Amino acid sequence: MxxxxxxxxxxxxxxxxxxxxxxxxxxxxxxxxxxxxxxxxxxxxxxxxxxxxxxxxxxxxxxxxxxxxxxxxxxxxxxxxxxxxxxxxxxxIWETDYHPIIIEDFCMIRAAFHQPLAGVKHDLVITPKMSFGTGHHATTYLMIDAMREINFSGEQVLDFGTGTGILAILSAKMGAGQIVAVDNDDWSIENAKENVIANDCSNITVLKGDSTTELGIFDILLANITKNFLIENLADFRQHLRLGGVLILGGFFDADEEEMLRTAELNKMHKVREYRRDGWACLVLKKKA
Structure with a gap:
């Protein structure tokens, strides 16, 4: 893929x-x-x-x-x-420039050398190596913003293209059941595993791969990648969602949203809501019959 x-x-x-x-x-x-x-x-x-x-x-x-x-x-x-x-x-240099991200009272994304903030629901300790996903980039921020509107309690979750593991870890903090985090990059796999341990998330399995094959069926699928990859693989994502399951897509520009929605409709996925920030977009889709 x-x-x-x-x-x-x-x-x-x-x-x-x-x-x-x-x-x-x-x-x-x-x-x-x-x-x-x-x-x-x-x-x-x-x-x-x-x-x-x-x-x-x-x-x-x-x-x-x-x-x-x-x-x-x-x-x-x-x-x-x-x-x-x-x-x-x-x-x-990274430690000097790396500032925590606070999304209202929903979550704080910080490095281990930052102090936690009282009154925030979800505290995430994320140390990136060469992996994507700290909340600083608009695409990750949008995914997190979309996730806060979804009920993750007890749900089976796939985080495809996990990077630092941030979205999988947030899923766990939000009460998800079993979570599978997949990436095809060695740095990301190592980094995600370290961050999973740092956040004490025993229900996350980190796997190396470039396909959803044999991963099972999920209630929620997260994919913050690129437009072309999402379009090419949306049909495959749908196959790994239960009926009524939620697909959250990020990593594309807001100018590409119409093309993303056309592809979604062709694959019997309908839009629940959209999010935009700094020229980027995120879509929440639901699988229909």
């Missing part, structure tokens, strides 16, 4: 002392970002930071074919700057 991990698409910068380079690329439209990010990953970049009109791509200096990158960017007419960052302690 293809490469669905976001660990190396919108992930954090690796935590090592090493020499890195950064390309800052100006983009005209947010919709241009997805394909560009995929091509940068192919070229060897390991971490991305997205802003409204630019992408900052990071890589270990010796791991990137910079000639390929320059030609690619020039062919697309994209303006960019390149900067050598030198040897830096990325773990220390």
């Amino acid at each position: 293809g490469d669905f991990s976001l660990a190396k698409i919108r992930g954090e910068i690796p935590f090592f002392i090493m020499s890195y380079i950064r390309y800052t690329i100006v983009i005209d439209e947010p919709a241009d970002a997805e394909l560009l990010i995929a091509r940068l990953i192919d070229a060897g970049f390991e971490g991305m930071e997205e802003e409204e009109n630019e992408i900052r791509a990071y890589a270990e200096k010796d791991n990137v074919d910079e000639n390929f990158v320059r030609i690619m960017l020039q062919e697309q007419g994209l303006k960019y700057t390149r900067q050598e960052l030198g040897e830096q302690n990325w773990n220390q």
Whole structure:
């Protein structure tokens, strides 16, 4: 079913002392970002930071074919700057820049070195490595916002493309029964397992894979990936949902919502609600007969 991990698409910068380079690329439209990010990953970049009109791509200096990158960017007419960052302690930089996320009184997403906040229903301790999912990116925030409206009590949940495991962990905190968290990236698998332990979630099984085959039937399926992957695999997701089951999809731009909804209707999934933030969208769908 293809490469669905976001660990190396919108992930954090690796935590090592090493020499890195950064390309800052100006983009005209947010919709241009997805394909560009995929091509940068192919070229060897390991971490991305997205802003409204630019992408900052990071890589270990010796791991990137910079000639390929320059030609690619020039062919697309994209303006960019390149900067050598030198040897830096990325773990220390991350700890300085990593701030907790608080979503009203619903949940707090923090690192272990942050103090918990009284009065918040769900406290999540998430330490990202190169994995996607801290709540800082709009797509993860939207998924969490959508989840708060769903009753997870006793439900069987699949978190497909789990990254840090954040959505699986939140599902557990919300009272879900058994939870399966799947990713095809080794960093994500290791990271998700560590975060599951840190949050004392014994009902989460973390698996490496790139398919829903043999995973069973679920009440709720979470997929925060990319538009193309979601469209290509929506029919398969439906097969792994019970009748009336809930599918929460994120990772696509709000401009792509109509295409997502057309695909959903073709697969007998109807819209329950939608969420938008910073040009991104999230859909809550329900399986109909």
